[in-house]
Each structure stands twice: as C-alpha cells, then as structure tokens.
Amino acid sequence: MAELIAALNAGSSSIKFALAETDGAAIGARRLSGELEGLHTAPHLRIRDQGGNTVEERRWSAKTDHDELLDMLLGWIDRHIAPDRLIAVGHRVVHGGTVFTAPVRIDDDAITQIDALTPLAPLHQPLSLAPIRAIGKLRPGLLQVACFDTAFHRTMPPVAARYGLPRRYEAEGIRRYGFHGLSYEHIASMVPKGRTIAAHLGNGASLCALRDGESIDTTMGFTALDGLVMGTRCGSIDPGALLYIQQTEQRSAADMQDMLYHDSGLLGVSGLSSDMRDLLASDAQPAREAVELFVYRIARETGALAASLGGLDTLIFTAGIGEHMAAIRQSVCERLACFGVHLDAQANARHDPVISAGTSTVSVRIVPADEEAVILHETLVLL
Numbered sequence: 447m448a449e450l451i452a453a454l455n456a457g458s459s460s461i462k463f464a465l466a467e468t469d470g471a472a473i474g475a476r477r478l479s480g481e482l483e484g485l486h487t488a489p490h491l492r493i494r495d496q497g498g499n500t501v502e503e504r505r506w507s508a509k510t511d512h513d514e515l516l517d518m519l520l521g522w523i524d525r526h527i528a529p530d531r532l533i534a535v536g537h538r539v540v541h542g543g544t545v546f547t548a549p550v551r552i553d554d555d556a557i558t559q560i561d562a563l564t565p566l567a568p569l570h571q572p573l574s575l576a577p578i579r580a581i582g583k584l585r586p587g588l589l590q591v592a593c594f595d596t597a598f599h600r601t602m603p604p605v606a607a608r609y610g611l612p613r614r615y616e617a618e619g620i621r622r623y624g625f626h627g628l629s630y631e632h633i634a635s636m637v638p639k640g641r642t643i644a645a646h647l648g649n650g651a652s653l654c655a656l657r658d659g660e661s662i663d664t665t666m667g668f669t670a671l672d673g674l675v676m677g678t679r680c681g682s683i684d685p686g687a688l689l690y691i692q693q694t695e696q697r698s699a700a701d702m703q704d705m706l707y708h709d710s711g712l713l714g715v716s717g718l719s720s721d722m723r724d725l726l727a728s729d730a731q732p733a734r735e736a737v738e739l740f741v742y743r744i745a746r747e748t749g750a751l752a753a754s755l756g757g758l759d760t761l762i763f764t765a766g767i768g769e770h771m772a773a774i775r776q777s778v779c780e781r782l783a784c785f786g787v788h789l790d791a792q793a794n795a796r797h798d799p800v801i802s803a804g805t806s807t808v809s810v811r812i813v814p815a816d817e818e819a820v821i822l823h824e825t826l827v828l829l
C-alpha cells in the first residue's frame with residue numbers, strides 16, 4: 447500500500463489536480479493527474495494515469511453548476527484511491543494577503559482568515575474554499591495545506607509594490623501582491639539565472655519579472671484584476687474611468703465588481719467569448735480586436751518589466767494560451783523584435799521547449815505550467 451498526496455489547483459476557468467506517491471522524503475510518481483477545464487463555457491474533464499493514458503474523459507455541452515462538477519471530481523478521485531492511503535491534500539489559494547507568506551496547515555482559523563480575503567480575490571477565493579470545505583467533510587482529520595499564489599512575490603522590492611496613494615493605505619496592506627506565484631515558482635526552478643520574464647497566459651493572465659529566480663516585479667496588483675487583459679477581467683485601466691462610470695451610471699460597488707471581474711476582458715471586448723479558442727476561430731471584427739488588444743498589452747507590459755529588470759535574457763510562455771497557441775506567441779514576439787526577440791517559426795508551430803531562432807538575443811521557451819508540482823512539494827514539507 448502506497449501513501450499518496452493530492453494537489454488541487456482551483457483556477458478561474460479550470461480545476462487541475464495531481465495525485466502522487468510519497469515515501470515521506472520526496473514526491474514520487476504521479477499516479478493520476480487531470481483537469482476540468484472550460485468551466486464557464488463547455489466543461490471538459492480529462493484524467494490521465496501514470497503513463498499519460500487517458501483513463502476518464504467527459505464533456506458537457508454547456509456551463510454546469512461548479513459545486514456539482516467539484517463533487518463529481520472529488521468523488522471520482524476518492525473512488526480511485528483505494529487501496530492506497532491519502533495522507534494529505536494541498537490546495538492553491540490565490541490570496542494570502544499580509545497574513546500568509548508561506549504554506550500553512552488548514553484549520554478553522556485559517557479558513558476564516560482565507561475567507562476574510564475574499565473581497566481581495568472575489569473570483570478565486572471561494573473557488574479554493576469550496577474543495578477545502580468539501581474535503582473537510584468527506585475526510586475529517588485529513589491534513590490539508592494552503593499554498594498561496596501571492597507568497598512567491600514577497601521578494602519584490604518595496605518600490606515595485608507601492609502605489610501612489612496617501613501613505614496610510616500602504617500600512618493597511620493596499621499594495622501590489624501579485625499572483626500566479628505557484629506557477630512562477632515552478633518556472634523559477636526550470637530556467638537559468640539571469641533576467642527572465644515569464645508570461646502566464648491562461649484565463650487569468652500575468653507577467654512576472656524574475657531576477658535569478660526571484661520575483662522583482664509583476665503585472666497583477668492588490669487584486670488579480672490588474673495588468674494584462676484577461677478572459678473576463680479588464681486588466682490595467684485608468685481608475686478615473688471607473689469613477690466616471692460608477693458616478694454617471696449610478697452603479698453600486700457590487701455591480702462594478704461584477705462588470706470588472708466577469709463581463710470585461712476578452713469577453714467584454716469581443717462580445718463573443720472569454721475563451722481564446724473561440725476568438726481565434728472567429729472572423730468577427732470585435733473578436734479580432736480582442737485578440738489584438740490581448741497581444742498588444744502583453745508586449746507593452748513586457749517592455750515595462752524589461753525596464754524593471756534592466757534588460758532581458760529569457761522569455762517564457764506558460765499556461766493554456768501560452769503553451770498551446772502558437773499564433774499568440776508569434777504575434778507577441780513580433781512586437782518584441784526591438785528587444786532582440788526572434789522566433790523560429792517551425793519550432794513555435796511544433797510547441798518545442800525552445801522556440802527562439804539562432805539570431806535571437808533573447809532565449810524564448812515554453813514551460814508547461816505545473817502549479818501542482820509546487821503544491822505537492824510544499825504539502826510534503828509541511829507533513
């Protein structure tokens with residue numbers, strides 16, 4: 447009988463998981479891994495065994511209740527664990543605020559503190575708390591660990607985290623935190639030293655400037671609304687525009703929040719979909735403009751982070767769009783030619799690990815996102 451650790455990664459459009467063996471000292475083989483993606487469009491479940499063979503696949507034709515899908519997934523995993531013994535579950539939790547700068551054991555107090563951060567991550571915090579609570583009921587007493595997206599960015603210098611607001615707000619925790627930290631931590635373990643910009647392009651999207659593997663700047667801020675244009679989130683915007691809309695349309699704060707998190711970004715601009723696959727398949731002008739805006743803003747923010755780093759040695763693409771969409775990588779890199787970024791078109795089309803041309807002064811690579819690896823490791827450390 448083997449002992450197993452599970453990792454759950456609740457994202458805004460997907461739930462990913464991994465189940466790995468452990469001898470207590472190291473993480474061993476991944477017994478199962480999988481994902482439920484397209485949660486807001488057409489959910490698709492795929493689970494793979496240790497050899498990478500698909501052992502379960504299901505599709506839903508339309509958006510399905512999140513709790514129902516989560517129960518189905520947890521039930522499936524629970525049925526397939528026996529006769530082995532699950533000894534811990536690690537979870538991705540998006541916001542740790544100023545309270546959590548390292549992984550923690552989850553108890554009632556931790557749940558209360560994580561829940562208290564919901565206004566800072568309204569799209570994500572409830573998605574992390576749902577499986578934590580469900581597993582607490584399913585397996586009371588099982589060790590659960592929270593691993594925070596914000597924690598990786600604790601190395602950012604104060605000047606990168608500070609906002610130009612009256613001083614007292616910084617003392618109250620109003621500052622840049624940054625997210626996708628578990629993904630960037632994985633990337634930091636995979637890339638050489640030097641000046642790296644990692645582009646995590648999923649339903650949520652951000653860039654991180656890494657100096658010798660440490661975060662020194664990132665595009666997301668106090669919340670996961672800042673920075674790039676995302677599936678349904680606006681990204682950076684003049685705060686004056688928000689004040690104007692709120693005042694002239696007499697909108698409530700809850701209504702504004704809903705618009706900025708759920709109705710904006712690729713969905714809002716295209717009027718068609720938050721899913722990049724739908725946009726690239728469409729000839730409609732608004733869909734093309736949404737894609738153009740997505741690419742433009744990645745290039746613009748890459749320029750800003752290159753200035754934070756004082757140059758650029760390596761550019762990494764990761765997550766759903768970053769790993770799978772050659773056309774987006776190509777358009778981004780065309781805009782970055784002034785920084786010495788040049789792609790090898792064939793390597794890019796094949797999604798090779800290294801996609802830069804020999805003439806490129808910047809090494810451009812694809813690193814598959816593996817937040818689960820970091821969660822498994824951090825959970826083992828807490829065991």
Ligand SMILES: Nc1ncnc2c1ncn2[C@@H]1O[C@H](COP(=O)(O)OP(=O)(O)O)[C@@H](O)[C@H]1O
Binds near residue numbers: 720766771
């Ligand atoms: N093969 C693919 N599988 C999943 N998502 C893909 C794929 N190719 C492109 N994508 C795009 O990636 C995005 C979702 O990325 P993902 O990293 O799974 O999101 P998140 O973790 O933020 O929920 C969607 O816009 C989707 O269109």
Ligand SMILES: CC(=O)OP(=O)(O)O
Binds near residue numbers: 650651
């Ligand atoms: C922080 C964030 O935006 O995460 P995701 O990409 O999973 O939505």
Ligand SMILES: [Mg+2]
Binds near residue numbers: 457458648765
């Ligand atoms: Mg994700």
